[in-house]
Amino acid sequence: MSYLRRSPWILHYDGSSCNGCDIEVLACLTPLYDVERFGVVNTGNPKHADILLVTGSVNERNIEIIQNLHRQMPDPKVVVAVGACAVSGGIFARAYNVQGGIDQVIPVDVYAPGCAARPETIIDAVIAGIGVLERKRKVSA
Amino acid sequence: MSWTVPVLVGLPTVVGAVLLVVRRAPLRNTLVVVASVLVTAASVAAVAVLADRAGDGGAFFGLPGGMTPGYAVLAMDVVLAGTIIGFGVAHRRWFAPLLALAQLGIAGYLELGHHLPHLEADRLFWVDNLSLIMILVIGVVGPLICVHALGYMRDYHRANPMVRGRRTVFFCLLFVFLGAMFGLVITNDLPLMHVFWEVTTLCSFLLIGYTRTTETIGYAFRALNMNMIGGLGFSLAILILAGQRSGVDLARLTAEPVGGLLLAAVALLALAGLTKSAQMPFSDWLIGAMYAPTPTSALLHSSTMVKAGVFLLLRLSPAMTGSTVGTLVAGIGLLTFLFVSAVAITEQNAKKILAYSTIGSLGLVTGCAGVGTAQAVWVGAMIVIFHALAKGLLFLVVGTLENRLHTKDVEYFDTLLSRMPRVSALALVGIAGMFIAPFGVVVAKWAAIRAFLEVPGWTGAAFVVIMAFGSSLTIFYWGKLLIKILSMRAVDPVERALESRVTRFEWVTETTLAVGVVAVTALLAVLSDHVVSPYAAAAFPSGDAAAGVDPVVVGVTLLAVVFLPILAVSAWRRGGFDQADFYAGGRSTRPDHAMGAALGATRSVTLRGYYLDDVVDGALLFRAGSLVCGLALVAMAVVGWVVAA
């Protein structure tokens, strides 16, 4: 019996997002979407989290932050790239300080497209992430 | 058994005198170690001899050959007063010399005027279980601290080249002091006791002023002044008692509740006890005394000398029980506990924290003595034992830390477990012994609350309220210190090497004390049944038998005392952790606890404990406490006057 399925705790980090996706991530927690129904809690702390939601792209400065957060999460863990920027750099891909999507610096398990990614997409991605979590647990066990 | 007094008092005094002329360090080291072993052996032997007669009210005896002190007491008084007056004149300080003159005047009037306040030869000394406890505390903890001082003073003078080394005087004073303490705790004759009392005051004065800077001389005189006030009270009590039927016989005076002039005398003696154990409003001198070298603080200002004050109060307990004087003494003790515990929260200097904690613990004993029930004095005696061991240990550890880290600021004791794991373990034992172990303060508080609940009238409720708040305050400052010590980060080899420079003298003594703390905790039931309960029952024959020791309590607390240090050390040895994993807002982190900082820099994690500046004003509280307790003292004086008149 795996409890991972029933209790995915998320950590959100804003890479260099425009706030659009961030706010939608937060909106998932609020009454209309209420992801706590699925046991999702926004932990705000990598040590407690199972799923890392990164919005926005990678830039020079936040590489080490994203890597650090990812490293500090205990296994098994899953990374979800939320929004076009996190997936590929999005509209900012050509900006001089943008390196591209999150997968440039940490392994990404689920890509959630959209600009901004809609809450439905984000919830979908988290649910997909739960599946990955479960697989990872089985592999490591 | 009459040999015990000359040996216990004489041996350390002779050793002290010899040390005065030993200038070579190796010889001194040998001498001190040998003498310490002898003193401990003598005290153990004395206790063994006295043990079977000490129970049930105690045994009385005199000097070998039925000698009486006679004019020797007056001679000693002259010497002591002369010394104090001499120092006072030399430093242009007049208060202490005046008090010394007054005391000398009283002694002269009594002795020369043949009002002879002395006992017949066979009641000069009185040994009961409380005395035995004190003899063991002095005879075991004292010599250990003397040995520890060998290591400490070497490093101390290396670290402070400006201070002129006067180690001959230093060690002489330590041993003379031990002799006086032995004398003090077994004397039944009050004028004789007063002499020993004043010797300890003088030793304390000289040791506080060891470095001879303007600052320390100031603190030394402050201690002297306050202790002399108590000494004068002692003299006045003798003056009153000299004309009474019970005379200057301590055992007879304290056999049962007293009234009238006797109660006034008891109040005056209690004043002496309060000053010696640094209860408010006299707490100031003990804080100043922390400027003395740390072994002095360990020996005089926590383990033994200040215990003389509460020893006297416990002695007086049966006499003042149920009287207003007793209640006021208890009030002063408990309020002192409450106030200094709050002040300790705001203190950053490790020695001063220990000093406040000492005053607080002594306050608890004072409270127990003032309340005066079998249960209460049982708690008081237990605290005396545990406090002597644990606080002695803590002071020694702080001394070691001070010489290694070159600071007494607890803020710089952080990550100690990583830097000095063995010293940390010792510190943990000390702290656990101080406030987790039975009759380390936490459980003492429980037992004290139990005792206070039985006190009739609203004062009992007030005491319980004070205990509830005071005990929470102690959790705060000890907890804060524990956090510092238990925190860990990767350290470099230079820091790791710190511990290898701790001297053997320090290791041996500190480890012994730590073992002592754990052993006494484990043997609590034995200690209670065979030593402390009989004392309490003898002091208060009418009262309930002293609280038995709940095996659950012992088990739980022993678990805690052993749990902390053992887990800490074993965990320290275990691998499988990543110290770079600490949370720093997602910033990059390193095992030595450096983290990415503003403006692209990297900085080491620095942490500061809370001192609750917004809520607690230490200086103000200290003054407030002194004022309240001072008022209680005034009330005590009025009561004493009224009952006397």
Next chain:
Amino acid sequence: MTPALLVLVFVVLGPVLGGLLAGADRIVSARMQGRVGPPLLQPFYDVGKLFQKRVRRVNPVAEPLLIGHVVFMALAGVLVIGGGDLIFAMFVLALAALFLVLAAGSADSPYSNVGAERELVVLLASEPFFILMMAAICKVTGESTFSGVMDSPVRVAVELPGALLAFLFVITIKLRKSPFDISTTHHHPHQELVRGLTSDLSGRQLGWVELAHWYECALLAVFVVLFFNWSAPLGILAFVVAYGLEVLVDNSTSRAKWQLVLRSAWAVTLVLAGGNLLALYVVGV
């Protein structure tokens, strides 16, 4: 029931009660916020998951200390239920809380440290009350054990209304509910300390903390029963009402600052509980 049976019930069912309360709390809170909320058993899923996760240890000291936290918390309950001295149990309770502080403090990291220091403030705020409460209960019944108080003809809540009111106030601190959730929060991380106390704990370490908290909740329920010693069902009902009130308060206040927590808790303890105790002496119990 015999004490041994009671102890067994507490050790086994205590956390279950605590977990169910937490689950119910989350549902009720969610409903108050216009949400559906998680399933009732969510806290158990969470802790189950935590024990399935790997641990990222910052240092080796934290985990033994956390186990100490759980053990002593359970022990406090066992002491209370199993016939130990009630006042002594309060000191064990404080000791248990201290272990959590030390576990957090040992991380030597900024957030954990601030959380640990704040928890010390919280302990400082709440501790006097529990000692006073137990002292008052023991005084008023003349007993020192759970069964003694329960069998006493004295109706504790009737004699100690002030202490009962203060209890309602102080358990807000113990339950880590707003406005007094200053050192850590349970299911609400949006706080300046990033959960403070548990910032550097992960996996089963966090599970231990949660488990200990469940024991603590169960113990608080036992305390309420002590107040209503003439009728255990009434006590349990009172606890449910009290818990409901806590949830309501949690949802209708913001978080107080530590200065207010400390000052108000001490004032309430002194005036209500201390005053109550003093009044007992004045009327001469």
Next chain:
Amino acid sequence: MKRTVLPMGPQHPVLPEPLVLDLVLVDEKVVDAVPTIGYIHRGLEALVEKIEYTEMGYVAERICGICSFMHGMGYCAAVEDVMAVEVPERARWLRVIWAELSRIQSHLLWLGLGADAFGFENLFMHCWRMREEILDIFERTTGGRVIFSVNLIGGVRRDIDDDELLVIVEKLQELGTAFEETTRVFATDPSIRHRIEGIGVLSADDARAVDVVGPMARASGLAQDVRSTGTHLYDRLDFTPVVEEAGDCLARVLVRVREVTQSIDLIRQAVARMPKGDGQAISVNVRGRPSGETFMRLEQPRGEVVYYLRANGTKMLERFRIRTPTFANVPAMITLVKGCDLADVPNIILTIDPCISCMER
């Protein structure tokens, strides 16, 4: 003296964005605060060199996902100004309506975050639930929730028909009624006042000296609002800036609370005053390449934003520069944070309503 250094951010649950502060603490008093930026810098102003001016609007909308519409509107208005394009009146009214809806949305979002910062989770949830109503309106009228790309150089992409507008006004009136309760809580709840009243006080003089903008300035008694200059049709609306005098966190909260109500009223006015009827033009076709330069000012939810735009007659703009309100307000925030309690820091930070994404672009 040893001090605690608390590394606040870049990842911190109180601030969804990577605001970075090193807080130097004694007890919990903040004795120093050192900010750092750059964690969210993309360099999007420089994108004008790579992206045609006609498409740059999409980038401008993504300067910030909260005031997305306003950025798009500002950019388009600036280009229209350079190219001297006459925008149809209905489009201009629609822009006012969407702008004010954006303000309501932004303020509700912020009120929620603010409530969350002082630990009032329930209030956070309620504010965000109300915000969803606005997002519903966005979704119905444009198809998007937060970034809806409805601005166009020369007008807007979509019309809202008159019936729909009336429905919106009605919905907003209902929201306004529901919001009264929220207003009351923010203004009177003692536990909230404990946390924000008298905290982070910025006097009117200081506000002028450090040059704050938007609700931050208005909470310190400065009636400073670009809308009162009457541009963007605001001269045709009955508008007086919301001003509070106290200058503390509570005042900044109250300004935003009252602005929500005010914006509802402005939308009602706009709907009433805009030309009615179907089939009106909502955009003009813009061709050619811009040349010249302009400044464009707007009152965003967070305060005055200034766009500078220079074009040299090519497909690419030569320069596109934005002075965002957060950039103007951050210095005041750093000043206010010093000397307050740690627990006040999130409140002070949030009451300037920082948009780091705007600030660092």
